[in-house]
Amino acid sequence: MDSGKVLVVLLLGLLLGVARSSPSPEPVACAHGTWDCTVTNAYGSFPDRHVCHAANAAFPSTEQELVAAVAAAAAAKRKVKVATKYSHSFTKLACPGGRDGTIISTERLNRTVSVDSANGLMTVESGMLLKDLIQAAAEAGLALPHSPYWHGLTIGGLVATGAHGSSLWGKGSAVHEYVVGMRIVTPAPASQGFAIVRELGIAEDTSADLDAVKVSLGVLGIVSQVTLKLQPMFKRSVTLEKRDDTDLPAQAAVWGNLHEFGDMTWLPWQGKVIYRRDDRVPVSTSGNGLTHYPGFRANPTARARASSEVVEQDDARRMSAATLPELHGQGFTNNGSFFTGYPVVGFQNRIQASGTEEDMWDPCIRGSFHHFLGFSIALSNAPLFIAEVQQLRDLNPSCAFSGLDANLGVLLRYVRASSAYLGKSEDSLDFDITYYRSLTEHADVVDELEQLALNKYGAVPHWGKNRNRAFDGAIAKYPKAGEFLKVKARYDPHGIFSSEWSDQVLGINGSPSIVGRGCAMEGLCVCSHDSHCAPEKGYSCQPGKVFVEARVCSTSTASLQDM
Numbered sequence: 001m002d003s004g005k006v007l008v009v010l011l012l013g014l015l016l017g018v019a020r021s022s023p024s025p026e027p028v029a030c031a032h033g034t035w036d037c038t039v040t041n042a043y044g045s046f047p048d049r050h051v052c053h054a055a056n057a058a059f060p061s062t063e064q065e066l067v068a069a070v071a072a073a074a075a076a077k078r079k080v081k082v083a084t085k086y087s088h089s090f091t092k093l094a095c096p097g098g099r100d101g102t103i104i105s106t107e108r109l110n111r112t113v114s115v116d117s118a119n120g121l122m123t124v125e126s127g128m129l130l131k132d133l134i135q136a137a138a139e140a141g142l143a144l145p146h147s148p149y150w151h152g153l154t155i156g157g158l159v160a161t162g163a164h165g166s167s168l169w170g171k172g173s174a175v176h177e178y179v180v181g182m183r184i185v186t187p188a189p190a191s192q193g194f195a196i197v198r199e200l201g202i203a204e205d206t207s208a209d210l211d212a213v214k215v216s217l218g219v220l221g222i223v224s225q226v227t228l229k230l231q232p233m234f235k236r237s238v239t240l241e242k243r244d245d246t247d248l249p250a251q252a253a254v255w256g257n258l259h260e261f262g263d264m265t266w267l268p269w270q271g272k273v274i275y276r277r278d279d280r281v282p283v284s285t286s287g288n289g290l291t292h293y294p295g296f297r298a299n300p301t302a303r304a305r306a307s308s309e310v311v312e313q314d315d316a317r318r319m320s321a322a323t324l325p326e327l328h329g330q331g332f333t334n335n336g337s338f339f340t341g342y343p344v345v346g347f348q349n350r351i352q353a354s355g356t357e358e359d360m361w362d363p364c365i366r367g368s369f370h371h372f373l374g375f376s377i378a379l380s381n382a383p384l385f386i387a388e389v390q391q392l393r394d395l396n397p398s399c400a401f402s403g404l405d406a407n408l409g410v411l412l413r414y415v416r417a418s419s420a421y422l423g424k425s426e427d428s429l430d431f432d433i434t435y436y437r438s439l440t441e442h443a444d445v446v447d448e449l450e451q452l453a454l455n456k457y458g459a460v461p462h463w464g465k466n467r468n469r470a471f472d473g474a475i476a477k478y479p480k481a482g483e484f485l486k487v488k489a490r491y492d493p494h495g496i497f498s499s500e501w502s503d504q505v506l507g508i509n510g511s512p513s514i515v516g517r518g519c520a521m522e523g524l525c526v527c528s529h530d531s532h533c534a535p536e537k538g539y540s541c542q543p544g545k546v547f548v549e550a551r552v553c554s555t556s557t558a559s560l561q562d563m
């Protein structure tokens, strides 16, 4: 063999090796055909480090098949839950109750049903990926005005968890605000064949139910189709500006009013904020910009990472050097290939969300290296919260906050109040913190920040993010939760779409916190005893530094027991 051939063989071996070692991105796996299945999320395990079991799985490709699948489960009195193509919710929402339930995947329900360009209406099946939806709309000259920033989510899943982009203008940034119709399959009595399709939104008397079904956490039935009210295609002009964070509390109160798609990326350790000045411009404005949000970009450093915490810490530090410059421009290009300067002007479909196929396979995303903390605070309270986090930062000048900067910083986005029962009840500022698990090194800071937000500032957790303890008591913060439960009782009286997790989160039965050894380190509980931390590693349960009511796992010397 000449050296060229050896190289090819070696490279091929390497590629195959890589391909084989990549975990499958499919969240549903069955041992025997469609029987004896497990379901997980895109990260390969839920916050409690478990996967869930189900007796069987169904993969309907039409609404009739979907109705038949729900009917079969209802007739057999099996618990049911929807899984989507990748199931990106961090929480246990995708698990059917018990171990003998049915998983119904919307993976094959991914077609466009109809487009009415004149009226800006588009109906799609619920398993359609955001990227396909945005593309199909653009081909009809239409734009979904707001969306999450990553496009590998399904319309059914992202609406069910209240997903959003950033805006205070008009109806705001939550995708469900643009939903004007839905078809949902719910259980029914035997006389009606065990399952029916309910059509919502067209007739007056069904629009109230739409407020329940939009953000449903999947507990009302399975949404078959979603009708969206879109806008004529437009362009956006984006400029990122890095400034000091000294006046962030005041700026956060007004930035969302100044710019239709404005957001802020806070780098607390550096004391900087990257303001996103982002506004709608006429389609005639020149520019063909494209975004690729760096947080979702597969990068070689992160890809090569082994699973040990030590390596993660190294990487987190290296990432701060490698990844951050991308935030300052290279996430955007002016023409799809080069960044030449701001503003970046481009069509909505090229600016609103991004991602690649590669990201969906990315072991960094699947390998549970990340934690997703996401909560919203009423806009009126947000400046005070930010000021307190600044105080907390100033008390931890060493490296506690550098971990946040090294990851993606804290993303601040605007969401408007919604009539959806489990949507935001007030105009809010959403805080997203995506970080490597290595940050448990400084768990106390994240713990305190989380409790400050949830307990002092009345924050509500994002339904598709966070670890267990964030949901403890969350439902009490939704003034219309009672209305939601009434619709649930009507649609699914036997609770076949409910699980242990959804009952805990909705305050129906039990608590989402799991109390035991080390639970606070895992985000499963708030500590009340040293054993909830990791005393053998020097972590004990202590009060917060700024929010003294907080209970955090810390390595400082005073323990709660000594106080």
Ligand SMILES: Cc1cc2nc3c(=O)[nH]c(=O)nc-3n(C[C@H](O)[C@H](O)[C@H](O)COP(=O)(O)OP(=O)(O)OC[C@H]3O[C@@H](n4cnc5c(N)ncnc54)[C@H](O)[C@@H]3O)c2cc1C
Binding pocket: 081, 082, 083, 084, 085, 086, 087, 088, 089, 090, 093, 094, 106, 126, 127, 147, 148, 149, 150, 152, 153, 154, 155, 156, 157, 158, 160, 161, 162, 163, 164, 165, 216, 217, 218, 219, 221, 222, 223, 224, 296, 464, 465
């Ligand atoms: C990289 C990344 C970026 C993200 N960016 C954002 C962001 O910018 N903004 C934001 O708000 N969120 C964001 N998220 C969170 C995301 O919006 C939610 O986690 C979302 O629920 C995931 O959608 P999914 O299609 O994977 O749904 P899944 O996780 O599969 O499902 C979520 C829930 O919806 C239910 N469900 C799904 N389909 C249906 C249906 N057809 N009928 C009834 N119930 C259904 C499921 O049963 C489950 O309860 C991001 C997540 C990731 C991983």
Ligand SMILES: *[C@@H]1O[C@H](CO)[C@@H](O)[C@H](O)[C@H]1NC(C)=O
Binding pocket: 107, 108, 110, 111, 112, 128, 129, 132
């Ligand atoms: C639907 O999913 C199939 C299989 O994943 C894919 O090949 C097809 O392109 C998708 N269709 C649309 C419209 O997104």
Ligand SMILES: *[C@@H]1O[C@H](CO)[C@@H](O)[C@H](O)[C@H]1NC(C)=O
Binding pocket: 335, 336, 337, 338, 340
């Ligand atoms: C993008 O812009 C760069 C720099 O101006 C130019 O060299 C390149 O050819 C352009 N690419 C496309 C696809 O237009």
